[in-house]
Amino acid sequence: MITILGLTPLLATNGDNLIALGVAQRAMGGTGITHFTAGASATGNPALITQSTGGEFTFGGTYLQPTVDVQTANTGGLNDLSETSSSKHNIIPYVALTHNLENGFSVGGSIFGTAGMGTNWSEGDGAIGDASIGDVGLYSMKTNLTMLRVSVPIAYRKDAWSIGVAPVLLFGTLSMSLNAPDRDVTTFVPLATNHPIDNGISQNVGYGYEVGATYQFVDSGITLGAVYHSAISMKYENQLSAISTEFGYGSPGSNFDVFSDTLEQPAEIGFGIDWKYNTISLTADYRHIQWADAQGYKDFNWQNQNVYAIGAEYRLNDLSLRAGYNYAKNPIQVSHDDTPINSNLPLAYQSTNGDTLNAFNHVMFPAISDHHYSFGAGYQFNHSVSSDIAIVYATSPDVTASATTVGLGDVTTSNNQLTFSVGLNIHF
DSSP: OHHHHHHSOOOOSBTTBOSOSSHHHHHTTTOOSSSOOGGGHHHHOGGGGGGOOSEEEEEEEEEEEEEEEEEEEOSTTSSOEEEEOSOOOEEEEEEEEEEEOSSSEEEEEEEEEEEEEEEEOSSGGGSOOOGGGTOOTTTTOEEEEEEEEEEOOEEEEETTEEEEEEEEEEEEEEEEEEEEEEEOTTTOOEEEEEEEEEOOOEEEEEEEEEEEEEEEETTTTEEEEEEEEOOBOOBOTTSHHHHHHHTTTTSTTBSSOOOOSBOOBOOEEEEEEEEEETTEEEEEEEEEEOGGGSTTTGGGTBOOEEEEEEEEEEEETTEEEEEEEEEEOOOBOOOOOOOBSBTTSOGGGOOBHHHHHHHIIIIIOOOOOOEEEEEEEEEEOSSSEEEEEEEEEEEOOOEEEEEGGGTOEEEEEEEEEEEEEEEEEEEO
């Protein structure tokens, strides 16, 4: 599974996080703080695993098909283009286990592909052309960030209360590459040739924790819950630093330091409510993702993100029908910082910090999807075996940002995604 995730770039949904991990959770708009979904609850809210009876084993995967489009305009006709990222097909596997020990305690474990971003502009009009006449394409940029989260929850239930905690291991990979124009060493004028910036794949392991609680009002069918996911620091050697150095950060006379290679997965706090009445469940979650406080993301001008999710389930004997909606405003703030990265260069080649950040964010890491529409179903084949499916369609606005001083003019980006998830659950 680690090998597969290292080769497949996930695309951003709530920032770079998938809206949810389990199939039933995805079908219900990404809710999972208070709505129990068997083994997948092991990382949604560790306190929920106390609702399992006996053991629950679940496994499956998600197929994700993103469509990332970039258009450039106002480049004087030299680099106006319309291109679609060639990173289009991704498989994200998962496996989870929970077991109720019948003494108030429940334990579990899960391995999920949880987050990532990636685009590929190394083909077509995105590939760098003759920079000496202004044709730089999209610099042949190619990025791939993947993350695999391993959690081992333990939870305890007493009367209506449940509490849970889980240590977390996060396995991450990051690769960033581009082709940069060669320049005259005296005048800095770009030449017709270019050179690659590619340090391969960097890997790292980070450590964190999750803690959650739920309270059930049994007579009314209402469950309240809260969860906290700690920040996890990840360092990817020779990735962010190498790319930023190529754009002048940290060079002699630069107004800005070279970027750190640390890319911290942000802390997150969430609250939820779930209501069950006969054959109907209605659930809603709120999550606050602290991108602006996370090292690396705050350097890229990301803002904190509020996530609102609602979901519904209708049970018909062995068949369950589900639907949901998830909204989170695009966390990337368009930068208008006109400070030159290096004011010692000839005026015509003084790229600004704002234009460069806009190019990085909207070409390399376009985490701008905001609306997510989901539906799915579950079927109970017998007492021991059930299956779930989910379909999520995510849309984004067309975001336009200036990248004029790096040769891209006005960049307009959109990121729409279609995902199909399927899972099998075994009760024992």
